[in-house]
Amino acid sequence: MSIRSVRWQGVLGVIAVCAGMAFAGGWADATSPSSTPPQYLFSIPTASGSLTGSDDKHLTLRLSGTRNYLTRFTDRPLRQAFVVANVDFARRFKSYFASAQPNAVLTYTQPGSQIPVSIVLTIGQPSWDAASSTWTVPATRIRKQPDNLPDATVHITPPVIPNPRTFKQGTLFIDSAACEASASASAAC
Amino acid sequence: MGAPLAPARRALAGAAVCIGALFGCSSALAATTAPTTAPQYLFSIPTATGSLTGPNDKHLTLRLIGTRNYLTRFTDRPLRQAFVVANVDFARRFNSYFSDSNPNAVLTYTPPGSPIPVSIVLTIGKPRWSAKTSTWTFSATRIRKQPDNLPDATVHVKPPPIPNPHTFTQGTLLIDSTAVVIDGCTIYPRPHSTVYSTHCSSMNLSGADFSRLNLSFSSFGNSNLSFANLSHSDFFRAGLVNANFTAANLTSAGLGGAYLTDATLAYANLTGAIFSGTELTGANLTGAIGANVGGAYLCDTTMPDGSISNGSCPIPPIGNAQDLY
Numbered sequence: 001m002s003i004r005s006v007r008w009q010g011v012l013g014v015i016a017v018c019a020g021m022a023f024a025g026g027w028a029d030a031t032s033p034s035s036t037p038p039q040y041l042f043s044i045p046t047a048s049g050s051l052t053g054s055d056d057k058h059l060t061l062r063l064s065g066t067r068n069y070l071t072r073f074t075d076r077p078l079r080q081a082f083v084v085a086n087v088d089f090a091r092r093f094k095s096y097f098a099s100a101q102p103n104a105v106l107t108y109t110q111p112g113s114q115i116p117v118s119i120v121l122t123i124g125q126p127s128w129d130a131a132s133s134t135w136t137v138p139a140t141r142i143r144k145q146p147d148n149l150p151d152a153t154v155h156i157t158p159p160v161i162p163n164p165r166t167f168k169q170g171t172l173f174i175d176s177a178a179c180e181a182s183a184s185a186s187a188a189c
Numbered sequence: 190m191g192a193p194l195a196p197a198r199r200a201l202a203g204a205a206v207c208i209g210a211l212f213g214c215s216s217a218l219a220a221t222t223a224p225t226t227a228p229q230y231l232f233s234i235p236t237a238t239g240s241l242t243g244p245n246d247k248h249l250t251l252r253l254i255g256t257r258n259y260l261t262r263f264t265d266r267p268l269r270q271a272f273v274v275a276n277v278d279f280a281r282r283f284n285s286y287f288s289d290s291n292p293n294a295v296l297t298y299t300p301p302g303s304p305i306p307v308s309i310v311l312t313i314g315k316p317r318w319s320a321k322t323s324t325w326t327f328s329a330t331r332i333r334k335q336p337d338n339l340p341d342a343t344v345h346v347k348p349p350p351i352p353n354p355h356t357f358t359q360g361t362l363l364i365d366s367t368a369v370v371i372d373g374c375t376i377y378p379r380p381h382s383t384v385y386s387t388h389c390s391s392m393n394l395s396g397a398d399f400s401r402l403n404l405s406f407s408s409f410g411n412s413n414l415s416f417a418n419l420s421h422s423d424f425f426r427a428g429l430v431n432a433n434f435t436a437a438n439l440t441s442a443g444l445g446g447a448y449l450t451d452a453t454l455a456y457a458n459l460t461g462a463i464f465s466g467t468e469l470t471g472a473n474l475t476g477a478i479g480a481n482v483g484g485a486y487l488c489d490t491t492m493p494d495g496s497i498s499n500g501s502c503p504i505p506p507i508g509n510a511q512d513l514y
Contacts, residue, residue, distance in 0.1 A: 045297055
């Protein structure tokens with residue numbers, strides 16, 4: 001084999017490796033489950049609570065008498081659910097929601113009503129007090145509108161639901177989180 | 190360096206483009222205007238009573254009895270909107286919302302004697318709404334909880350056993366986020382890989398509005414996207430082979446690392462589009478506006494002025510290499 005053919009093979013070898021990297025990169029992503037960061041949702045049931053503040057933009061949500069853990073579950077297509085210590089969720093919150101604070105829905109039963117109601121919020125960094133088993137969360141209210149999709153067959157006027165000064169047996173659902181903040185944060189996701 | 194080495198130079202140029210494709214992708218991605226997020230929706234259905242019954246966790250029926258005739262739909266962040274939606278409309282939309290896979294959901298209710306509600310996680314499907322009995326019926330499978338599996342967990346709590354409730358009162362079902370569907374093409378919300386991404390190959394999407402979407406790793410091969418609005422969308426590493434983008438609006442689109450082999454981009458508006466490491470072999474850019482394809486892989490590529498560029502064509506097979514010297 002001549003020197004020139006060896007050079008050619010060397011050049012082609014570089015190209016083959018390079019092309020392999022370029023084209024295999026996507027396939028590697030496709031086949032490796034570890035390359036798919038899950039999206040998480042959260043559920044925090046509480047014995048009682050309150051949503052107070054001067055107006056819808058400046059609210060404080062308190063969840064009093066919660067357990068010291070919450071439920072975390074994956075967004076589809078993954079099918080996993082976990083029990084997570086509150087202290088760990090509070091610490092991870094900033095990395096979960098680095099790009100935008102989460103929306104959340106608070107559900108509870110109004111006095112005298114048979115059916116719970118749902119109110120929608122945007123929430124900020126929560127603080128967890130283990131001594132009083134209380135979450136304290138800054139919040140803003142997102143008021144409901146009638147269905148705005150073009151194929152809606154019924155347009156229902158949203159009922160007026162005041163911010164509950166107190167409620168019992170409620171649950172806060174928090175929408176999906178991704179690990180977004182930093183390499184160190186993503187290592188925990 | 191003599192003429193015989195010209196093929197080697199071309200080979201090295203090809204390798205450079207190839208390496209550029211690898212290392213230029215991230216910068217291309219960063220350079221592209223960040224796409225906004227198409228709306229995704231979550232749903233909350235409160236109920237007076239209900240039941241979760243079946244022979245085992247894989248074969249369950251969830252009934253929500255005594256609900257209102259509407260539910261709450263709200264957007265996933267960063268959007269901030271909430272709506273009241275008629276149950277009949279939600280039931281009709283369910284299959285298109287979750288055409289790629291059934292949603293996960295969490296059911297919360299207060300067991301008798303407990304001051305605190307509990308949450309159980311399900312996958313749900315086949316919704317049926319009976320207005321006469323104010324009852325939702327879903328097929329369901331249970332997803333049992335595990336201890337926190339993240340490496341930074343400081344506390345590992347053993348999940349308490351919660352039986353499937355034969356009956357419950359005052360519960361709420363929260364259903365996780367929907368997909369966005371545009372002209373029959375389901376948009377995967379936060380793509381991560383070629384598996385978890387949008388797959389809309391061989392579809393007629395002419396004139397569709399796919400602007401400002403994250404379409405990384407997507408596949409639109411053989412699809413007709415003529416006259417479509419794809420401005421400010423990100424097609425990082427997308428498979429766009431033989432797609433038809435005739436007269437499409439691709440202004441400020443991110444095409445870094447995308448595969449546009451044999452694609453038609455004739456008369457497309459490519460102003461501000463990123464082509465770093467983009468495969469354009471056999472592509473037709475005749476009449477395209479604002480094309481800056483300096484970082485792309487060009488071979489048998491018809492340029493906007495009608496000329497053919499072979500600047501990055503592969504070298505001949507190894508068996509004939511010595512003959513070139």
